Amino acid sequence: MSLEERVLHNAQERCRISPESPLVLGVSGGADSLCLLDVLHRAGFNLIVAHFNHRLRPEAESEADWVCAQAQQRGLRVELGQGEVLAMAKEQGMSIEEAAREARYSFLFSVAHQVQAQAVAVAHTASDQVETVLMHLIRGTGHKGLTGMPYRGFLNQFSTTTPLVRPMLSIWREEVLAYCHERGLTWLEDPSNRDVRFTRNRLRNEVLPLLKQVNPRVEEAIWRLSTLLAEEDDVFENAFQQAWNQCVLEQSSKQIVLSRERVQSLSPALQREVLRWSLSLLRPALRDLDFDTVNRAMQFVQQPTQSRHIHLVAGLGLRLEGEHLIVDDETFIQSLPSDFPQMPPQAQYVLPVPGSLVLPNGWSIEVQRVDVLPDSWDEVSRWEAFISGDALGEALEVRPFRPGERFQPLGMGGKSRKVSDFWVDVGLPRRLRSGWPLVFAQDEVVWIPGFRLDHRWRVTPETRSVYRLQIRREAG
Numbered sequence: 001m002s003l004e005e006r007v008l009h010n011a012q013e014r015c016r017i018s019p020e021s022p023l024v025l026g027v028s029g030g031a032d033s034l035c036l037l038d039v040l041h042r043a044g045f046n047l048i049v050a051h052f053n054h055r056l057r058p059e060a061e062s063e064a065d066w067v068c069a070q071a072q073q074r075g076l077r078v079e080l081g082q083g084e085v086l087a088m089a090k091e092q093g094m095s096i097e098e099a100a101r102e103a104r105y106s107f108l109f110s111v112a113h114q115v116q117a118q119a120v121a122v123a124h125t126a127s128d129q130v131e132t133v134l135m136h137l138i139r140g141t142g143h144k145g146l147t148g149m150p151y152r153g154f155l156n157q158f159s160t161t162t163p164l165v166r167p168m169l170s171i172w173r174e175e176v177l178a179y180c181h182e183r184g185l186t187w188l189e190d191p192s193n194r195d196v197r198f199t200r201n202r203l204r205n206e207v208l209p210l211l212k213q214v215n216p217r218v219e220e221a222i223w224r225l226s227t228l229l230a231e232e233d234d235v236f237e238n239a240f241q242q243a244w245n246q247c248v249l250e251q252s253s254k255q256i257v258l259s260r261e262r263v264q265s266l267s268p269a270l271q272r273e274v275l276r277w278s279l280s281l282l283r284p285a286l287r288d289l290d291f292d293t294v295n296r297a298m299q300f301v302q303q304p305t306q307s308r309h310i311h312l313v314a315g316l317g318l319r320l321e322g323e324h325l326i327v328d329d330e331t332f333i334q335s336l337p338s339d340f341p342q343m344p345p346q347a348q349y350v351l352p353v354p355g356s357l358v359l360p361n362g363w364s365i366e367v368q369r370v371d372v373l374p375d376s377w378d379e380v381s382r383w384e385a386f387i388s389g390d391a392l393g394e395a396l397e398v399r400p401f402r403p404g405e406r407f408q409p410l411g412m413g414g415k416s417r418k419v420s421d422f423w424v425d426v427g428l429p430r431r432l433r434s435g436w437p438l439v440f441a442q443d444e445v446v447w448i449p450g451f452r453l454d455h456r457w458r459v460t461p462e463t464r465s466v467y468r469l470q471i472r473r474e475a476g
Helices: 003-014 031-042 060-073 085-092 096-115 126-139 173-183 199-214 218-247 260-264 268-282 291-302 330-335 419-426
Strands: 023-026 047-053 077-082 119-121 248-251 255-259 309-313 316-321 324-329 349-352 355-358 363-370 384-388 395-399 438-441 444-448 466-473
Touching: 003 031, 003 173, 023 031, 023 096, 031 047, 031 060, 031 173, 047 060, 047 096, 060 077, 077 096, 085 096, 096 119, 126 173, 126 199, 126 218, 199 218, 218 248, 218 255, 218 260, 218 268, 255 260, 255 268, 260 268, 260 291, 260 324, 268 291, 268 324, 291 309, 291 316, 349 355, 349 363, 384 444, 419 444
Parallel strands: 023 047, 023 119, 047 077
Antiparallel strands: 248 255, 255 324, 309 316, 316 324, 349 395, 355 363, 363 466, 384 466, 395 438, 438 444
């Protein structure tokens, strides 16, 4: 088959995209992206050309104008974006390559969202795939990293609904150049592609030529390996999904709770993947989790440290509580006050209205009637709440939640939710849940201090009396 036929076959069969629906196409102006632009445009695809200026080189502005002209010559809509990638890399402690990728994909998927595109398409080739697999191998990777880039997949940190597709993943760079010459296409040359300070460029310009001296067809060998492993990965994925469903007990954006016993019962390959996936869910932007990080987590599962806690990577840690393995966002825990409102799990206290009470660990809860509301609800801290006092009675009850109890979180239109599920939603560390004080009235949750007011106790225009609830840590 010709290059065009193979690209269109990949587009329809492997990428599952159609000519009719909008498709955002990332175009840098290089030979690869110009080739894909030409092939898809001639095939009648509904393209929106998107170009991102990283502002890393003086000629970047003129390159954006050139891409714009290429799109307009074909009668295509074009979207341009730009960002200060160098500043972003310094501020966030990222490499320039990582910052550029982050900014570029964020832009492409924002365009896709605006135009309701079926997908974002990029012009990664078989040559790019080989370089990607080598990068993963050098950094230390497992089975997943050796599969390389998929024809169709999701970058969850940018979108969980719009896929990223790569119709040229079976096309070699030499074939792209031959096509461009045959079609009389001109393209832009990025001088930074020759800068061996960047890992990918060093692999392309220095490492691969050395490997070709050993095996002139080494690129094909690496590409075949990634293709075979990707096909085998479909089988492994089914086994992993079963293992994941058996092991995961709770899941939120802040923490994941796993059954240690069930994780230990898995084969080493499935153990590794369950732990790797847990870290990926909490840090979607974290790429190329290395072997050492996952291996340390596996060792902890078998032989926990004396502290029953280890730091892993990117602010994530692994803890053992009872027989529960908890992968959590340590930065979230550190953002909470140095001490927490806590009380014995079976205790319950009376809070007179108006009045106050002191919890055993030095925190106090107070309720007072007020005549003036804040000028803005934005001024209200997480440790206070203003409630309707029309049906309050003479006393409130303060105690931890009990299994099965529900409340109506403010902002959900009166829909109820189990308190236990709410703890998972907000990521409160498991060890704090059984002693966290809640305020009740007539067996209804009024307020979960630090987190949410109950919808039924909100202040409305019809409210006749308003009370202020506040919880604070007493001095000393």
